[in-house]
Amino acid sequence: MSYETIALLMFASMVVLLTTGQRVFAAIGFVASGAALLLYGNGAIELPFNQVFKLFNWYPMLTLPMFIYMGYILAESGIAEDLYKMLHVWCGRIRGGLAVGTIFLMVIISAMNGLSVAGIAIGATIALPEMLRRGYDKVLITGVVQGGSSLGILIPPSVVLVLYGMIARQPVSKLWFAGLVPGLIMAAMFVAYILLRARRNPALTPIVPAEELNMPLREKLALARAGIIPFAIFFFMTGLFVFGYTSLVESSAVGATAATLAAIVKRRFTWKLIRDTSLKTLAVSCMFLWLILAALAFGAVFDGLGAVRAIENLFIRQWDLSPWTIIVMMMISFIVMGIFLDDTAMLVIVAPLYVPLVKTLDLGFSNQLIWFGVLYTITCQIAYITPPFGYNLFLMRSLAPREITLIDIYRSIWPFVVMMAITIALIMLFPQLALWLPEHMNVRG
Template sequence: MSYELIALLMFASMMVLLMTGQRVFAAIGFVAAAAGLLLYGDGAIEMPFTAAFKLFNWFPMLTLPLFIYMGYVMSESGIAEDLYRMLHVWCGRMPGGLAIGTIFLMVIISAMNGLSVAGMAIGATIALPEMLRRGYDKILITGVVQGGSSLGILVPPSVVMVLYGMIAREPVSQLWLAGVIPGLMMATMFVIYVVVRCKINPALAPVVSDEELDMPLREKLALLRAGIIPFLIFFSMTGLFVLGYISLVESSAVGATAATLAAAFKRRLSFKVIHEISRKTLAISCMFLWLILAALAFGAVFDGLGAVRAIESLFITRWDLSPWEIIIMMQVSFIIMGMFLDDTAMLVIVAPLYIPLVDLLGFDLIWFGVLYTMTCQIAYITPPFGYNLFLMRAMAPKEIGLLDIYRSIWPFVAMMVITVVIVMIFPQVALWLPELVRGG
């Protein structure tokens, strides 16, 4: 059996196991272990040990539990609810004001957390019921929450970009900066879409009543304090890191400490809250570690077979594809895999294969990292099997069904595709800010 056929069989076996509903790390690890033992005999047992020590030597890995912890502190301590109350009052008189405020909230939560799930959880449990109660169209607001929460993996401090940076050996600060303009561009498109839809059909988003917003200006200004704490946390973490005053690991520690102090300052850091935050942080962190460990073992066997070189030969020599055709094929594969896998699982599976090829073709790996992340956003919310669609169904109020979720998302998918095309045609949209900071 040729090495190419063995590599294809490994990949196919892994995908079959994933479609049976097995845990991602178990499916990847099992295929890696079985292939290693069959190909290399007893000596293959050294591979997981080597992968484990390689994992433990990645100092940026320390950032993952700290970023995750920080996000859960902000969520569980109610600081996100305060933000929504502020946006509700200040945006309530605009057409679609609460929907627009929810998009801003999703961007802020994304900047504090780095994961799409946290933004979706807050949007589905806090924003959706409030907007439904005020007569907002359920299709519109369901799409707003899903589209807005997907920004979590694009704007800094994106956990996905931290992982990509470690695998591609690219500076995380440059990746974070590269995601800023595409992320803000996408959020701006969402806001414009909501405003235009609500102008055309005001019944989609009734304006909040005067009774709810009738309060002294002093109280309205006091509500603005809800945005001060998230801004300070974000600047102390991301700003100091990008400016070069602290390292990546230090920035995550600063963010986690600042979030904890903020929750304590607001007297919301009870034992119950600490226990819930610790439990969720441990669960998500362990999932990441097991997944990356399994992927490293899989990648060691896969690469040992020459799979990367085989893919290069297939795309470039046999199929005679142009560099842009190869990039587009990669994007399509991300969307297909994103129907079954989360962004982290997908990254650790394909990155060791695609990144060397992208580098060989002469494309910028920072630009490709942004492109990968944006395509993940699309894959997450694309029917029928988008990963986030089913998370949304589990968390949304009972009056929002799966068909409503499917119908709501298409305008936001279209806007994301437009943004991806813009970044592909004009790479400087993503690369201008990193080059500006690096040059300065």
């Protein structure tokens, strides 16, 4: 049996196991371990064992639980809800202001948590009911929450980019800086779209009644303090990192400590809060660890078979595909896989194939793996929110108020999918949008 056939059987076996509903890390790890034993004999049992030590020797792994903990404690302590109240008062006089404020909220939540799921959860439970109560169009605001939550995987500290950096062996700091400008471009497009829709059809976005907003300046300033804590944590954490005073891991510890102190200052630090936050952090961190471990084991066997070189030979030499055609094919495969899998699962499945291939392509610029990481994250998020089976669509339905139907959710997302696709096109046409910052910033970690 040829190595190409073995590689194809491994990949097919993994896909079949995933369709049975098995946990992603279990399916990938089982195929990796089983293939190693069949190909190399009993000694191959050391393969997954060795990957454990490789995983634990990755110092940046310490950032994952820190950032996850920071996001959960800020959300669970009610700081995100206070922040939305501030945005409600300060943006309410603008037509479409609450929807714009929701985008700002999503940007800040992204900077606190690094996961799109957190943005959807907070937006659906805090922002949606408030905007519905004030007569906002339910299709428009549903799209705002889903589109805004997609910023969580681009704006630092993006947990997905941390995982990509570990698997692709790229500096996490450079990936963060690479995602920052595209993330802000997407946020700006979302805000411009909301303001344009509000201007063309004012009925979609009623202005908040004046009696709700007329309050003494002292009270407004008191509400403004709600925004100081998240901003202070973000700028203190990233500022020390950017200016070289802390490494990536030290920066994550600063953020986690600052979030804990914020909960104490707000008098919301309770035993229940720390218990729930710790359990959620442990669960999510362990899930990521198992996924990375399975990806490392699968990649080691896959690479040992020469599968990557075989695919490179097929695409470049036999089929004579251009580098940009190969990149587009990869993006399409992400969207197809996003129907069934989340972003981390997609990453651990395709990283052994795509990362080495992207490294060999001649795209005409350096730092191709950094650039590709940004494309990957945006494309995965498009897959998440694309009907009929987007992962985040059903999450949104489970969290949204009853009057928002699945059809409303489907209708709401298309303008944001188009804007995200435009962002991808811009990054492909002008790679420096993603690469200028990481090439000119010199940081530790």
